[in-house]
Amino acid sequence: MIKIYKINRSKYFLLFSILFFQSWTLQLDNQLNKLNNQTIAVIGTGYVGLVTGAGLAECGNRVICVDIDINKIAKLNLGEIPIYEPGLKELVDKNRALDRLIFTNNIEDAIKKSDIIFIAVGTPMSDDGAADLSYVESVISNISININNYKIICTKSTVPVGTGSWIRLLLTNSGIKNSMFDLVSNPEFLREGSAVKDFLYPDRIVLGSDSKKALDIMCDIYKPLVTNGSQYMLTNITTAETIKYVTNAFLATKLTFINEISNYCDAVGANVKDVAYSLGLDKRISPLFLKPGPGFGGSCFPKDIIALVHSSDQNNIDLKIVKAVIEANEIQKNKPVEKLLELMSIKNIGASLDNLEATNLSLKNITIAVLGLAFKDNTDDIRYSPAITTLKLLLNYGANIKAYDPAAMKNMQQEFPEINYCSSAYDAIKDADALILMTEWPEFANLDIKKIKSIMHGNIIVDARNMFDISELKKHDFDVKLFGIPYN
Numbered sequence: 097m098i099k100i101y102k103i104n105r106s107k108y109f110l111l112f113s114i115l116f117f118q119s120w121t122l123q124l125d126n127q128l129n130k131l132n133n134q135t136i137a138v139i140g141t142g143y144v145g146l147v148t149g150a151g152l153a154e155c156g157n158r159v160i161c162v163d164i165d166i167n168k169i170a171k172l173n174l175g176e177i178p179i180y181e182p183g184l185k186e187l188v189d190k191n192r193a194l195d196r197l198i199f200t201n202n203i204e205d206a207i208k209k210s211d212i213i214f215i216a217v218g219t220p221m222s223d224d225g226a227a228d229l230s231y232v233e234s235v236i237s238n239i240s241i242n243i244n245n246y247k248i249i250c251t252k253s254t255v256p257v258g259t260g261s262w263i264r265l266l267l268t269n270s271g272i273k274n275s276m277f278d279l280v281s282n283p284e285f286l287r288e289g290s291a292v293k294d295f296l297y298p299d300r301i302v303l304g305s306d307s308k309k310a311l312d313i314m315c316d317i318y319k320p321l322v323t324n325g326s327q328y329m330l331t332n333i334t335t336a337e338t339i340k341y342v343t344n345a346f347l348a349t350k351l352t353f354i355n356e357i358s359n360y361c362d363a364v365g366a367n368v369k370d371v372a373y374s375l376g377l378d379k380r381i382s383p384l385f386l387k388p389g390p391g392f393g394g395s396c397f398p399k400d401i402i403a404l405v406h407s408s409d410q411n412n413i414d415l416k417i418v419k420a421v422i423e424a425n426e427i428q429k430n431k432p433v434e435k436l437l438e439l440m441s442i443k444n445i446g447a448s449l450d451n452l453e454a455t456n457l458s459l460k461n462i463t464i465a466v467l468g469l470a471f472k473d474n475t476d477d478i479r480y481s482p483a484i485t486t487l488k489l490l491l492n493y494g495a496n497i498k499a500y501d502p503a504a505m506k507n508m509q510q511e512f513p514e515i516n517y518c519s520s521a522y523d524a525i526k527d528a529d530a531l532i533l534m535t536e537w538p539e540f541a542n543l544d545i546k547k548i549k550s551i552m553h554g555n556i557i558v559d560a561r562n563m564f565d566i567s568e569l570k571k572h573d574f575d576v577k578l579f580g581i582p583y584n
């Protein structure tokens with residue numbers, strides 16, 4: 097009975113998702129009487145650039161998306177989307193068909209033809225923790241060579257506070273008059289896995305500039321989103337740049353707080369789900385970002401909070417809480433394997449994880465199924481994924497690993513070719529001595545516990561996302577560790 101109900105539920109979810117996507121775009125269509133007059137170049141078609149380009153086209157603007165990667169642009173021109181992001185292909189296809197969205201390698205042409213240039217290139221972490229602005233610098237150099245009339249130059253990439261002033265200096269040092277451009281900072285708050293929805297229905301649109309003219313034009317290109325319920329937040333460039341870092345730092349802090357509280361709940365026998373629910377009912381706190389897990393990863397939080405610490409140190413401000421978040425998150429990433437070893441009755445685990453050489457600990461001939469490799473669900477992104485820590489530790493202990501992820505296996509295979517990648521969750525679980533659930537993919541919640549029991553060799557489960565049905569696990573006699581939820 098339960099199984100049938102769950103299968104139907106996933107079908108309903110799919111149907112609901114399709115209808116929901118159609119309703120987003122239809123609602124926006126109603127707002128668009130005509131195309132905006134502005135032509136926008138979005139430079140960089142990575143995660144942020146591609147979603148921003150498609151989203152701005154959906155708002156009725158003409159958008160030219162540019163990238164130096166010839167293969168990527170060729171694929172995009174064939175309708176292929178280089179990243180896994182629900183709803184993005186539909187948005188790109190629709191706006192390409194309406195001639196509002198084009199892809200090119202020709203940055204010179206895109207600069208000349210555009211009124212607004214969004215910079216959406218990568219700002220990776222340098223060795224010292226600062227954001228590496230070399231890609232941004234290269235775009236500015238191209239703009240300074242090709243600028244042919246007044247342009248708004250807008251930073252969409254996450255850039256360190258002070259980048260706006262630095263860009264102005266680069267341009268004026270290249271001989272570009274201040275009257276030829278205005279600068280805007282327009283940070284993005286998209287989450288991987290729900291980026292299309294986040295773009296079309298943002299909580300706020302932050303625009304920082306010292307030019308009223310530029311702010312008016314920028315407000316215009318986002319108008320359909322505001323008519324749809326979002327709101328502008330207009331400020332100066334430095335404040336807009338700061339808002340981005342502070343938002344990510346705050347979210348990472350909130351999440352790390354609940355992770356630590358889940359460890360405390362484990363120790364005292366409290367239930368973190370109830371604790372978090374109660375916290376969320378307090379309007380001053382909000383219920384979101386209170387799900388404990390194996391620590392945060394991804395391309396944003398780890399990089400951005402380290403960059404914030406770097407910038408604060410340079411300004412002689414000691415951000416103690418943010419520094420503690422970085423440290424606590426590293427500790428949290430060890431938890432899934434620590435809990436696994438505890439279940440396997442291996443004592444003094446904390447010490448042994450730090451000092452593998454000093455122990456005789458071995459998982460040789462033990463097979464561990466790892467479900468989920470991406471840093472979160474609905475993405476193929478494995479950057480700084482907690483699953484990387486888990487895989488490294490398990491490999492260090494000599495375990496055999498059978499892994500499955502609905503989207504991220506290809507990426508993880510490049511990092512860990514020695515692991516056995518499986519075609520389904522059940523395939524990974526078959527004959528395993530223990531199972532660790534790492535990523536909150538919805539399909540894992542629908543796994544049949546009875547079937548898991550029948551195909552697994554052992555009975556040990558570490559559920560790092562508290563996804564499995566506890567009563568089902570108990571019914572089938574599993575030995576289980578959850579995150580902040582008592583089991584026995």
Ligand code: UGA
Pocket residue numbers: 254284285286287288289344347351384385386387388389390391392393394395396397400471472473
């Ligand atoms: C994050 C921010 O949420 C976005 O607003 C921001 O635009 C983006 O960074 C960015 O700077 O580009 P993202 O990293 O894509 O987005 O994903 P999140 O949904 O924020 O998740 C981050 C990490 O926190 C994941 O590892 C996730 O599993 C974890 N998480 C999140 C939890 O463990 N529990 C939660 O309750 C929420």
